[in-house]
Amino acid sequence: MASQQDIVLHWYPQSPYAQKIASILNYKKLQYKTVEISVMEPRPLRRPLDGGYTKTPILQIGNQVFCDSKSIISELEARYPEPSLYPVTSSGHSSKTLAFGVTHLLDTSVFMAIPTQFDLELLPKALLEDRAKMAGRSFDPAAQKALQPFLRLELQAQLGRLTQGMQHGKGWILNTATPSDTDFSLYMITFFMNMVIGEPWVTEHYPILTDHFERMQPFAQPDRTYDMADISAEDALQIAKDQQSVPAIQSVGAQDLLRIGQQVSVTPMDTGKTPAIGELVALTPQRVTIRTRDDRTGDVYVHFPLTAFLVVPVKARL
Numbered sequence: 001m002a003s004q005q006d007i008v009l010h011w012y013p014q015s016p017y018a019q020k021i022a023s024i025l026n027y028k029k030l031q032y033k034t035v036e037i038s039v040m041e042p043r044p045l046r047r048p049l050d051g052g053y054t055k056t057p058i059l060q061i062g063n064q065v066f067c068d069s070k071s072i073i074s075e076l077e078a079r080y081p082e083p084s085l086y087p088v089t090s091s092g093h094s095s096k097t098l099a100f101g102v103t104h105l106l107d108t109s110v111f112m113a114i115p116t117q118f119d120l121e122l123l124p125k126a127l128l129e130d131r132a133k134m135a136g137r138s139f140d141p142a143a144q145k146a147l148q149p150f151l152r153l154e155l156q157a158q159l160g161r162l163t164q165g166m167q168h169g170k171g172w173i174l175n176t177a178t179p180s181d182t183d184f185s186l187y188m189i190t191f192f193m194n195m196v197i198g199e200p201w202v203t204e205h206y207p208i209l210t211d212h213f214e215r216m217q218p219f220a221q222p223d224r225t226y227d228m229a230d231i232s233a234e235d236a237l238q239i240a241k242d243q244q245s246v247p248a249i250q251s252v253g254a255q256d257l258l259r260i261g262q263q264v265s266v267t268p269m270d271t272g273k274t275p276a277i278g279e280l281v282a283l284t285p286q287r288v289t290i291r292t293r294d295d296r297t298g299d300v301y302v303h304f305p306l307t308a309f310l311v312v313p314v315k316a317r318l
């Protein structure tokens, strides 16, 4: 292992998922660097680090790169367990299973209901085309505008159910003494709604969400992210090259399906279905790790969660 590995968040500030990860880095009092990337593809200088994965954020630690917030969070929690994102509940049980369920709901169904409220006519055409490609369908701004009030009813139905057990001024979603992963996801949801629909609407209709968002501020410390050194994409590649290490992961199972050393593709199963391709170096029940190589970076190990990702030998790509 390299003795000192820099943590580098590849983000753009408008990305709710990137804000979630930045807030967790801040909560865990970690020192990190940021690379501000473009809000859309192409990102040629990110490619040597992500193997082809196109979503945001990714977290680089030396020459190890973690893709998708699930893999980023599990790595951060393993390396820096305190303060934990999975505190025990008031009844003394682990919050992990609950966090998996409610965070999943927030990150999928609730999250996807929010961009329906964008005024697509105001977005740059190139960005719209990029997001249509990511979603795997075309966008019709006029049709979306006509449907918007009806789609808002659906969003409000979800928010109404979500907030029914919350208490104003106190408590965390999973009944823990300190915020859990799920509170950071809800923070991200409110951040996203404030950006898309506007803070006054959110506060008028869901004062409980604004209250939760405000109570999260001292933990998430959004201003602290800007105190971190912002480096160039080239500097991030150099960090990978200078800080070479081999991950110590014991592969478990599935050897009958996938062979260590073979070329595999790793593809998100929801949106942004662009495969990352590399040599399979490790597979565990929760994680897949591939290796890519580039003159600018040396070996890069790219880690993905297995939940919501499909790993197949390259010949049988999705």
Ligand SMILES: N[C@@H](CCC(=O)N[C@@H](CS)C(=O)NCC(=O)O)C(=O)O
Binding pocket: 014, 015, 016, 017, 018, 039, 040, 041, 054, 055, 056, 057, 067, 068, 069, 070, 107, 134, 272
């Ligand atoms: N499942 C992913 C979702 C990440 C995601 O959807 N990110 C959005 C930005 S918040 C994205 O990648 N947008 C397209 C892009 O940045 O090119 C995660 O948990 O990290």
